[in-house]
Amino acid sequence: MAEKQYDWAAIAKNPKFVELHHKKSAFLFGWWIFSTVYYFLLPIGAAYAPGLFKVKVIGVINFGYVFALSQFFVSWGLAHYYAHVANKDFDRLTRELVDELK
Amino acid sequence: MKKLIAAFTLALSLGALAYAAEPAKAPAAPGAPAAMTAPAASPTAPAVAAPSATPAAPAATPAPAAPLKKEIKANKVITIGxxxxIIAITMSVVVWAAKRTKTAADFYAAGGGITGTQxxxxxxGDYMSAASFLGIxxxxxxxxxxxxxYSVGWLVAYITVLLIVAEPCRNAGKYTLGDILSFRTEPKPVRAVAxxxxxxxxxxxxxxxxxGAGKLMALLVGVPYKTAIIGVGILMIGYVVFGGMTATTWVQIIKAGLLMSGAFLLSVLVMAKAGFNPIGFFSDIVNSPNIQDHVSKLLLKDGITMTGTDAGQRFLEPALFMKAPLDQISLGMALVLGTAGMPHILMRFFTVPTAQAARKSVIIAxxxxxxxxxxTTxxxxxxxxxxTPQVISSVDAGGNMATLLLAQQLGSDISPIVGDIFLAFLCSVAFATILAVVSGLVLAASAAIAHDIYVNVIKxxxxxxHEQVMAARVTSLCVGAVGIxxxxxxxKQNVAHLVALAFAVASSGNLPVVVMSLFWRKFNTAGVISGLLxxxxxxxxxxMVSPNMTYPKTVAAGAKKIVAxxxxxxxxxxxGATLDEKDLKALDKARKDYETNKDxxxxxGLDAPILKLKNPGIFSIPLGFLAAIIGTxxxxxxxxxxxxxxxxxxxxxxxxxxxxIDH
Known part of the structure; x- marks a missing residue:
């Protein structure tokens, strides 16, 4: 299989790649930390702030239930937000970079 | 060197056996479901709970309000039908897939021809085990x-998969964990350790x-344990050996479809009972006298008195079950980082053609x-x-039969035959679930042995x-046989902690080195090896030193209490009066337990656990990262x-x- 030889070090210094790398790293690690912190608030809160979890919000449904349910929506929301940004920004930068290398 | 590696791998598999050979834990805490560690993490919960809970039953459940003795036996004809x-459909998929499986890429990665949605x-389908379905x-x-x-962590784990590992693995990987890790390191030792x-x-x-599969099938359809294991094992070997990744993928898709339809149908019936009013549904929980009574009894064990709607409301508040917050946090860490380090999950990203498809597949999942x-809620x-909780815990102390009992009851409310059909349908969902998960695992283990060790280290x-596919098939057959x-x-062993252990190893061993391989410039061979090991x-x-193991002295202490x-x-x-027969038996058993266990x-060789946590993640994950950094x-x-x-x-x-893809 004839494989095109790439100069990886040169690509790594390409401004397009540097831009991609900066944007992506900031996004990925930033949001990963957010989602992890948000998740651990659940077991930590349940253990150390049970009073808050007992507060009734709608009828007999309490804050703890709403908070646990919100974890699902936050995860789904974040997944879609990531897909949106990746499809729009990261994929575009990648395509431009690949075109430049042709 | 080669022999050494082969021997080590073998030893490790046997190690798991010896590990599982740890005697089934005697019920130390009466009333505690046997599936305590990771009730849901373990599909085996029905398994473990059923046998080990029996002796404790008299002590554990002195008098649930009205212990309606209820049996769960599926209608054999309908269920087997x-x-x-399911077997017929999946086997025809295998025949179709076998024709398409010609190269190693076909076998391990379905030729990269799976779409994002699929x-x-x-x-x-690969991820949700019978534990999720029945345990949670x-x-x-x-x-x-x-x-x-508890269920939340299993979903949040996918954020790590989505953001950190899915696309990079698709872009930089090939078939296995070893492929990613050996990219810029010494391939042989790294592949061997991976x-x-x-x-x-x-x-x-x-x-x-x-x-879990054996116990579940024995319980539901009355098939003997060994027959069930051999049956499941043969099917699993059939899927993987002949159909490789293509067949495994479709078995998993079919299973996920069945699982979702079952859950959806049953949820509609549940909501119909509540008049499709979510707020009313929650009020029903709080106002149910059976739930109130159940919660009162649970709280009484901690010396708290609570009755009526207060007790009902308490059911919607935390800490009826999870009383060790640190253990939950530790398990959460293992889930959030371990899912992304699970070889059978990582492997799924090599089956799609592009990073976009990998991204889409995680979001759909x-x-x-x-x-x-x-x-499931x-x-x-x-x-x-x-x-009612009383009936559920009388059938299985760990509650694992709840969904099935619910299906039987709501179906029977319509007509008895509907109850039978519905129960049979959910049993077959459980059956498909087991098949899908074990096939994925056998494939991942075989890929590691055949692709990493045989092809890349030995050859x-x-x-x-041709030789690669042959090696993959022979290995799958062997791995499957060892599995059986x-x-x-x-x-008869206590295996409930093994799923939690798998997640602990994946999060402390695999995940740190995968992340560092992809993101840290200095990372190298020594880092991979020290991190993984x-x-x-x-x-x-x-x-091994946690409360998951059996500590005879603790068992003896429990038995002594019963005797007293x-x-x-x-x-x-x-x-002149004597204890009734049930109590006499319990007394006799407790005395024997005490005698056999007291020394x-x-x-x-420990008297008591050194580590108080059942989930080691909170210690082992930082250790894994630290070792990888120091080694590097x-x-x-x-x-x-x-x-x-x-x-x-x-x-x-x-x-x-x-x-x-096509190398």
Missing amino acids: MFAV NGWAIA SGMISLYGYDGFM AISTVAVSTFYLTAQMV MWIIGGFYVL LLGFGAAINV DGHADQ VIGIAAE VGTIASIGLV AMEKKQAALPP GKSIL LAFPSRRSEEMFDEIYVRQNTGIGMAKA
């Missing part, structure tokens, strides 16, 4: 809020699944998995309202396609640093990826 339909369903809803039906809270950790994780998980857990609470990568043997051997050994070692209680009861009786020591810095490698640009560009952009 549905099983046959892969999303397959990931969900059971936990909710008995402990309310805590069960729901294969060992993959085989370890898969064997732990597989053992738990096989034992997240909707299916998350949606399923939200429905309805099933769990629905079972608590309609079946130096010089093997033609371990499954049979571990029948320390992470894996620390997880296993910490579990029974003797007190006898003393309180009018002279015993745990498998490592202690033995710097210029070559690894120079090659970082290549892997970093590849993983971000997918440039040069075609090579990874």
